[in-house]
Amino acid sequence: MREELRKVAEDIQIFIANDSFPTTIEPAYLRRAVIDYPLRGGKRLRPALVLWTCGLLGGDPAKALAAAAAVEIYHNWTLVHDDIIDNDDFRRGQPSTHCALNQYAATMLPTAQKEFGRNFAILTGDIQQGWAAAMLLKSVECGVSPAVVLAMSRRMHEQLNRELISGEALDVEYSERDIKTITAAEVEKMLYLKTGALLRFCVEVGATIALDDPTYSDSRLKKLALFAANAGVAFQLRDDWLGIFGDAKKLGKPVGADLAEKKPTIMLLKALELLPPHGKAELLALLGKPETESSVARARELLCSSGAEDFVIRRAVELTEQAREHLNSFPDNHYRKLLNELLEYLTERNV
Amino acid sequence: MREELRKVAEDIQIFIANDSFPTTIEPAYLRRAVIDYPLRGGKRLRPALVLWTCGLLGGDPAKALAAAAAVEIYHNWTLVHDDIIDNDDFRRGQPSTHCALNQYAATMLPTAQKEFGRNFAILTGDIQQGWAAAMLLKSVECGVSPAVVLAMSRRMHEQLNRELISGEALDVEYSERDIKTITAAEVEKMLYLKTGALLRFCVEVGATIALDDPTYSDSRLKKLALFAANAGVAFQLRDDWLGIFGDAKKLGKPVGADLAEKKPTIMLLKALELLPPHGKAELLALLGKPETESSVARARELLCSSGAEDFVIRRAVELTEQAREHLNSFPDNHYRKLLNELLEYLTERNV
Numbered sequence: 001m002r003e004e005l006r007k008v009a010e011d012i013q014i015f016i017a018n019d020s021f022p023t024t025i026e027p028a029y030l031r032r033a034v035i036d037y038p039l040r041g042g043k044r045l046r047p048a049l050v051l052w053t054c055g056l057l058g059g060d061p062a063k064a065l066a067a068a069a070a071v072e073i074y075h076n077w078t079l080v081h082d083d084i085i086d087n088d089d090f091r092r093g094q095p096s097t098h099c100a101l102n103q104y105a106a107t108m109l110p111t112a113q114k115e116f117g118r119n120f121a122i123l124t125g126d127i128q129q130g131w132a133a134a135m136l137l138k139s140v141e142c143g144v145s146p147a148v149v150l151a152m153s154r155r156m157h158e159q160l161n162r163e164l165i166s167g168e169a170l171d172v173e174y175s176e177r178d179i180k181t182i183t184a185a186e187v188e189k190m191l192y193l194k195t196g197a198l199l200r201f202c203v204e205v206g207a208t209i210a211l212d213d214p215t216y217s218d219s220r221l222k223k224l225a226l227f228a229a230n231a232g233v234a235f236q237l238r239d240d241w242l243g244i245f246g247d248a249k250k251l252g253k254p255v256g257a258d259l260a261e262k263k264p265t266i267m268l269l270k271a272l273e274l275l276p277p278h279g280k281a282e283l284l285a286l287l288g289k290p291e292t293e294s295s296v297a298r299a300r301e302l303l304c305s306s307g308a309e310d311f312v313i314r315r316a317v318e319l320t321e322q323a324r325e326h327l328n329s330f331p332d333n334h335y336r337k338l339l340n341e342l343l344e345y346l347t348e349r350n351v
Numbered sequence: 352m353r354e355e356l357r358k359v360a361e362d363i364q365i366f367i368a369n370d371s372f373p374t375t376i377e378p379a380y381l382r383r384a385v386i387d388y389p390l391r392g393g394k395r396l397r398p399a400l401v402l403w404t405c406g407l408l409g410g411d412p413a414k415a416l417a418a419a420a421a422v423e424i425y426h427n428w429t430l431v432h433d434d435i436i437d438n439d440d441f442r443r444g445q446p447s448t449h450c451a452l453n454q455y456a457a458t459m460l461p462t463a464q465k466e467f468g469r470n471f472a473i474l475t476g477d478i479q480q481g482w483a484a485a486m487l488l489k490s491v492e493c494g495v496s497p498a499v500v501l502a503m504s505r506r507m508h509e510q511l512n513r514e515l516i517s518g519e520a521l522d523v524e525y526s527e528r529d530i531k532t533i534t535a536a537e538v539e540k541m542l543y544l545k546t547g548a549l550l551r552f553c554v555e556v557g558a559t560i561a562l563d564d565p566t567y568s569d570s571r572l573k574k575l576a577l578f579a580a581n582a583g584v585a586f587q588l589r590d591d592w593l594g595i596f597g598d599a600k601k602l603g604k605p606v607g608a609d610l611a612e613k614k615p616t617i618m619l620l621k622a623l624e625l626l627p628p629h630g631k632a633e634l635l636a637l638l639g640k641p642e643t644e645s646s647v648a649r650a651r652e653l654l655c656s657s658g659a660e661d662f663v664i665r666r667a668v669e670l671t672e673q674a675r676e677h678l679n680s681f682p683d684n685h686y687r688k689l690l691n692e693l694l695e696y697l698t699e700r701n702v
Binding site for chain 1: 372375376377378381432435436460462463464466467470471473474476477478480481482484485488489491497498500501504505507508509512513514516517519520521523524527528529544
């Protein structure tokens with residue numbers, strides 16, 4: 001699977017790099033910002049989902065290449081705007097878009113106001129959303145029928161857009177709301193919207209191209225949607241677990257930042273629900289302060305002894321099994337094997 | 352024309368208000384923000400351009416209704432993001448999206464950070480761009496052929512998006528660059544990108560629906576594109592003129608703000624080019640300070656005596672005549688009359 005995933009990443013990199021869309025963007029630093037994230041590499045898990053689901057249903061993955069590039073660009077525009085909203089300075093080890101633009105301004109446009117990076121990063125994401133839409137429409141040039149391209153595009157703009165952005169909005173809101181007013185069910189729905197919705201779009205696109213069916217009504221799509229949605233939420237639960245219990249060395253970043261940010265993860269909410277009053281008070285007191293080795297160690301003890309860690313691990317396993325069941329209801333082939341390994345990779349990773 | 356324009360505004364208002372797109376957006380205040388600008392009314396000049404151009408070429412304007420609503424929503428998402436970038440607190444006499452969201456947070460989410468309004472306004476525009484794309488795709492439900500819908504959508508994402516956002520980017524950049532390094536030709540190109548590109552998209556969409564031709568190669572499209580592009584630039588030149596020479600009472604806002612903001616308009620650049628050294632120095636000294644009655648009066652004198660005012664008026668008239676010539680190369684009908692009156696309205700307005 002790793003080898004095939006590397007091949008997908010290579011193909012997508014070339015496909016995006018060769019696309020003519022960015023060429024007429026002005027000024028030049030805006031054009032460079034637009035191609036920056038999409039060409040920074042990464043594992044290209046979403047394109048792989050598109051291509052392999054197409055193969056799972058007997059389609060030719062080559063027909064889905066433009067669609068696979070489109071979901072990757074779509075993912076990237078949301079990252080550019082998320083990084084502004086979350087004030088993140090880095091993305092994949094390099095400056096985030098608004099930071100890179102500010103660095104440009106510092107040397108090239110010394111009179112620019114301090115919001116320069118933010119303003120041009122807003123415009124960067126805006127263009128990238130258009131680029132993703134244009135790329136999906138280019139599927140006609142890969143041999144996808146116009147009716148199917150229309151159907152996929154409607155799905156992108158009518159469902160994916162609203163779900164994904166609603167997910168980001170709820171994520172921002174939860175981090176600003178009193179943690180005691182948020183439920184685990186609300187957070188799990190947000191995790192679906194923020195991550196599962198795009199994975200679902202990926203498998204539906206791959207399947208729709210394979211089936212050459214613009215109706216989006218085939219029963220296999222529903223199974224694939226559940227596969228992707230469950231895998232997405234399980235992936236996020238794992239992410240939250242790694243954020244506290246992960247190995248800082250392997251992750252290449254400090255653990256415990258979620259505690260310092262008072263991030264309302266399901267694990268934290270569950271612990272606050274399960275702990276006795278003094279334990280709850282102790283955990284609440286650990287939140288919102290810069291994390292130290294001892295504060296993280298104590299939080300781990302509380303999350304573990306309360307049963308919250310176990311609850312989240314069990315929920316992730318449950319969702320993963322459900323995802324696997326949906327996937328394995330399809331006849332076995334090379335692509336089903338790849339998707340099974342991808343599911344394992346997503347939900348059992350240590351980094 | 353005024354009566355027919357009112358009818359267009361009414362139809363568009365109802366069409367947008369009845370669209371189901373926003374219903375599933377969460378949280379509710381984000382949903383309200385998404386429908387806010389599109390339902391604030393306004394003259395709906397762009398939808399009128401779509402519908403009337405469709406009629407000009409013998410098409411049924413009813414078939415272009417979804418496309419007309421789409422360009423209006425497209426226009427509005429760019430306004431939401433522009434208002435963040437330009438730090439504008441008002442839009443059509445009401446709080447801009449980021450201000451309205453900040454007001455909501457002040458009463459309903461007192462713990463929200465100060466960037467709340469900005470962050471949710473970014474997401475608001477992001478959803479609206481998707482809504483515009485979805486609305487254009489809905490043209491199939493108005494009876495437009497799938498091939499034409501695909502062609503129009505590609506044009507929206509491949510050309511309109513890049514041109515319009517490049518225009519906004521250049522506008523922002525010019526206001527941050529040393530005014531002496533900017534040429535009038537650069538600014539005129541920016542005016543085309545920022546305003547003309549969307550008007551051009553409007554007439555091309557109306558014509559493409561009327562002609563039922565997905566190739567975008569009919570020679571009539573080129574004439575209409577020139578009509579719209581020239582009208583757009585003339586409209587902006589008029590706007591810049593009104594910003595200095597307009598009647599504050601009629602405009603309902605102070606004149607001279609462009610001077611205080613040091614906005615590099617063509618009129619200002621031309622004056623700096625034409626004035627003798629001491630006049631140039633005097634004009635430069637008037638820039639970037641809060642405008643007063645006497646500073647505006649003196650700037651008017653300098654802009655007038657230098658010939659810069661006359662230059663801009665003549666250029667606007669020239670572009671308007673070119674636009675009219677292109678329009679009148681089409682056979683006369685009811686819609687050609689309406690479009691002629693719309694052109695007059697755009698380029699000779701006093702408010």
